[in-house]
Amino acid sequence: MSTLTEAPPPLAPAKSAAKPPRRRGRFTPYWLLLPGILWLVVFFALPLVYQASTSVQTGSLEEGYKVTWHFATYWNALSEYWPQFLRSIFYAAGATVLCLLLGYPLAYLIAFRAGRWRNLIMILVIAPFFTSFLIRTLAWKTILADNGPVVHALNSLHILDLTDFLGWTAGDRVLATPLAVVCGLTYNFLPFMILPLYTSLERIDGRLHEAAGDLYAKPSTTFRKVTFPLSMPGVVSGTLLTFIPAAGDYVNSELLGSTDTRMIGNVIQTQFLRILDYPTAAALSFILMAAILAMVTIYIRRSGTEDLV
Amino acid sequence: MPVVNWLKRHLVVIAGLFTLAYLLLPNVIVTVFSFNKPKGRFNYQWQQFSLDAWKQPCGVADMCNSLSLSLQIAVWATLGATVLGTMISFALVRYRFRARGAINSLIFLPMAMPEVVMAASLLTLFLNMGAQLGFWTILIAHIMFCLSFVVTAVKARVMSMDPRLEEAARDLYAGPVQTFLRVTLPIAAPGIAAGALLSFALSFDDFIITNFNAGSTVTFPMFVWGSAQRGTPVQINVIGTAMFLLAVLLVLVSMLINNRRNSQKA
Numbered sequence: 001m002s003t004l005t006e007a008p009p010p011l012a013p014a015k016s017a018a019k020p021p022r023r024r025g026r027f028t029p030y031w032l033l034l035p036g037i038l039w040l041v042v043f044f045a046l047p048l049v050y051q052a053s054t055s056v057q058t059g060s061l062e063e064g065y066k067v068t069w070h071f072a073t074y075w076n077a078l079s080e081y082w083p084q085f086l087r088s089i090f091y092a093a094g095a096t097v098l099c100l101l102l103g104y105p106l107a108y109l110i111a112f113r114a115g116r117w118r119n120l121i122m123i124l125v126i127a128p129f130f131t132s133f134l135i136r137t138l139a140w141k142t143i144l145a146d147n148g149p150v151v152h153a154l155n156s157l158h159i160l161d162l163t164d165f166l167g168w169t170a171g172d173r174v175l176a177t178p179l180a181v182v183c184g185l186t187y188n189f190l191p192f193m194i195l196p197l198y199t200s201l202e203r204i205d206g207r208l209h210e211a212a213g214d215l216y217a218k219p220s221t222t223f224r225k226v227t228f229p230l231s232m233p234g235v236v237s238g239t240l241l242t243f244i245p246a247a248g249d250y251v252n253s254e255l256l257g258s259t260d261t262r263m264i265g266n267v268i269q270t271q272f273l274r275i276l277d278y279p280t281a282a283a284l285s286f287i288l289m290a291a292i293l294a295m296v297t298i299y300i301r302r303s304g305t306e307d308l309v
Numbered sequence: 310m311p312v313v314n315w316l317k318r319h320l321v322v323i324a325g326l327f328t329l330a331y332l333l334l335p336n337v338i339v340t341v342f343s344f345n346k347p348k349g350r351f352n353y354q355w356q357q358f359s360l361d362a363w364k365q366p367c368g369v370a371d372m373c374n375s376l377s378l379s380l381q382i383a384v385w386a387t388l389g390a391t392v393l394g395t396m397i398s399f400a401l402v403r404y405r406f407r408a409r410g411a412i413n414s415l416i417f418l419p420m421a422m423p424e425v426v427m428a429a430s431l432l433t434l435f436l437n438m439g440a441q442l443g444f445w446t447i448l449i450a451h452i453m454f455c456l457s458f459v460v461t462a463v464k465a466r467v468m469s470m471d472p473r474l475e476e477a478a479r480d481l482y483a484g485p486v487q488t489f490l491r492v493t494l495p496i497a498a499p500g501i502a503a504g505a506l507l508s509f510a511l512s513f514d515d516f517i518i519t520n521f522n523a524g525s526t527v528t529f530p531m532f533v534w535g536s537a538q539r540g541t542p543v544q545i546n547v548i549g550t551a552m553f554l555l556a557v558l559l560v561l562v563s564m565l566i567n568n569r570r571n572s573q574k575a
Contacts, residue, residue, distance in 0.1 A: 029404035033412065036393035036456060040415055043453040047430035054433050102328045109325030123560045124329060128336055129510050130556035134533040135549040138541060139335035142342065142353050190332060240421070248423025251516060255537055265425045265517075272429050272521065282433060285426045292423060 055282035065278065077283045081267050085287070088263040091178065091253075092246035095185035099193040099242045100235065102186065107197035107234070108227075112206075125194055133188055137255050140184055144174045144256070176258035184252035192241040200234030201227070236303045244292055264288055336553050343546035350540025362543035366551075369542040372532055376548065379529035382444070383513040386451035390512075391505045393452070394459025395497070401460070402467045419457045427454065428521035435522060442524025450522045451512040458511065459504035466500025 055073060059065035078085070110121050128136060144150055151174050154160045163169040169177040204227065212222040228235075250265030264284065271281035316323070342352055346359035367373035397416070401409065419427065431453070435446055474496065478488040494501075516530040523531060533545055 029400040029406045032396040032400035036397040036460075037412060037415065039393060039453060040419070040456060043431060043434070043449055044419055044427065045415065047427075047434040050433045050437055051430035102324075102331065105321050105324035106328040106332075108321050113322055113325075119564060121329065123557055123564075124333060127553055127556040127560065128332065129514070131336060131339065131549045131553040132514055132530055132533055134516060134530050134537075135339055135545055136335040138533070138537055138545075139338040139342070142338050143334060145353060187331065187335070190328070194328075244421060244423055248425040249517075250425065251534075265423070268425050268429055269520070272432065278433065278436075281429060285429045288423060289426045296421065 051282045052286065054278050055286055057279050061276055070279070073279045073283045074287065077280050078287060081264065081284060084262055084264045084267050085291070087261070088247050088265070088288075089291075091182050091185060091261075091263060092243050092249075094182045095189060095246045096193075096239050096243045098182065098186040099190050100239060103190055103193035103197055103238065107194050107201055110194075110198050111201035111204075125191055129191065134251065134255075137184055137188065137251060140180070140187065140256055141175065144180055144183070146173055146175065150174065175256060176261070178257070178261050180256040181253045181261045181263075184256045185246045185249060188249070188252060189242040189246050192245070193238040196238040196241060197231060197234040200231045204230050232303065236300070240296060240299070244296070247292055248288060336549075339546045339549040339553070343543060343550045345543055345546075347543060352541045352543050352546065362547045366544055366547050369544045371527065372529075372542065372544055372548075375527045375529045375532040378444075378526070379513055382447055382451060382528065383509050385448055386455055386512040387505050387508040389448070389452040390455035390459050390508045391501060394456050394504060395463050395501055397456075397460050398463035398467055398500075402464055403472070416457050416460050419454055420461075424454075424517040425521075428518040431518070432521045442522060443526045446522045446524070447519055447526065447528065450518050451515060454515070454518060455508035455511055458507050459501075462504035462507060463497065463500040466497055466503075470496050 053067055054065070056067055056069050056071060057065040058068045058070045058073075106121075106125070110118055110125075114121055142148070151160070151172065154163075154174070155172055160169055160172060160174070163179055164171065168179040168182075174180050174183075208226050208230075209222055212226050217225065247263075248265050250263055250269050253261050253263045253266055268281055268284050268288070271277050271284065342355070343362055344358055344360065345352055345355055346357040346361060347354070348356050362368070397412075400406075401412065428450075431446075431450055435442060440446055470493075475488055475492055478492045479485075483491065514530060516534060519528050519531060520534070527535070529548075533541075536542065536545060
């Protein structure tokens with residue numbers, strides 16, 4: 001196809017000459033990538049394909065399953081389990097908001113106010129990671145126990161009356177109610193909010209605060225107009241890191257909740273490991289994945305930090 | 310109103326410390342209840358002070374077996390994920406090649422997917438292959454989900470590294486192996502260590518993915534899960550307390566070493 005008019009671009013050789021000469025082979029990156037990428041393809045991507053095919057199969061455990069493109073499984077799963085889906089989204093969203101409200105002051109404290117205590121507080125935030133989270137979640141059973149001090153205090157302050165009215169708790173109980181599950185989710189994913197928030201707060205130049213102060217901004221105005229906008233990357237990645245795992249979690253609702261607080265993770269787990277209805281379980285987890293991907297995409301677009309991901 | 314003013318000025322500190330207390334309260338409870346002598350099978354109510362559990366941390370059938378299994382899996386998963394992840398990060402930072410974007414998203418996706426989805430799909434694969442669920446399937450799964458975290462941690466470090474240091478080494482007639490071992494690796498080490506530490510913690514603590522892919526094999530988190538239904542031995546709290554103290558100690562020591570190194574440089 002080459003004609004005289006299509007001269008080779010003169011810039012190309014000049015460009016490559018400007019680069020430092022490579023002493024390693026041309027295929028080196030591929031050799032470096034091969035084992036790890038192969039691992040991810042075989043044990044992450046391929047399973048998703050298998051799951052997609054399982055979700056459109058029909059059959060039974062005894063006779064075996066066949067791909068029959070039975071998309072009705074999706075419809076049936078959705079119409080039967082939409083309350084659990086909705087609940088998962090609500091609980092995860094509630095936990096994410098609580099994580100942001102609780103995590104921001106602590107991240108701010110570590111970044112700007114802790115001084116020589118900074119390292120110690122940092123250790124105390126990270127160290128619980130190394131204690132099994134299941135053990136710590138079980139500890140919430142003791143903390144929120146029916147006759148425990150927390151329930152007593154909330155009761156005497158008449159807070160439980162209010163949460164009962166809102167449907168978050170039931171009677172004098174906190175355990176086995178939505179409040180307990182959201183409290184557990186918030187607790188479990190709080191470090192995933194604090195660490196990205198801290199990283200982005202720490203990058204902020206302290207002189208910007210001084211400048212705002214010199215321009216007669218009140219501390220609250222400085223926060224609203226300078227600090228918070230500059231910490232947006234941390235807010236976005238923190239909310240994603242808490243929302244996504246919280247939406248799929250089934251440990252908190254199992255240990256701290258009741259049958260009325262079952263989330264979609266509980267349903268997928270039961271379908272897969274106890275009822276052994278693989279097509280329904282596969283369809284459910286695909287719907288969860290699609291819903292989360294859709295919400296995350298919209299959220300990232302809206303927050304305008306596309307370069308983050 | 311001086312009190313109100315004081316509260317206003319220190320609002321952030323008070324709120325931050327409140328969050329810290331919320332974060333640490335379960336650890337306090339775990340520690341306190343490791344000294345409890347419970348009535349019945351569950352250790353949810355304070356009865357009586359006792360050192361029994363601390364004297365016999367392995368006094369519960371199968372608990373220490375599951376603990377040692379979890380440690381073994383965590384060590385191998387950390388090794389596997391760290392080696393594979395470090396290789397990927399070097400390729401991604403140091404070379405320009407086709408499919409870089411695709412590879413970047415393949416690495417990002419496992420971190421952005423709910424664990425239960427990954428767990429269920431991996432089980433589908435293993436069932437289809439007729440694989441025997443147990444040690445190996447757990448290890449495969451753990452290396453898979455730790456890999457992305459290692460790549461992210463190492464990449465951040467390698468990106469901030471000056472490539473001219475390696476060029477200088479080569480100009481001084483260091484071979485490729487020598488350059489890598491004596492220049493590249495020491496500079497990248499903190500990133501690799503961070504990735505490895507994260508892998509270890511993630512693998513050791515993972516419940517959801519293990520629960521799907523373990524078959525009848527019981528890791529420590531699965532033992533704790535089972536005990537929540539059958540009865541929780543006090544020894545679980547002993548292990549929890551010991552792990553927390555060990556983690557604090559390890560971080561403190563590593564920070565002291567860092568500080569000393571920095572002050573020597575200065």
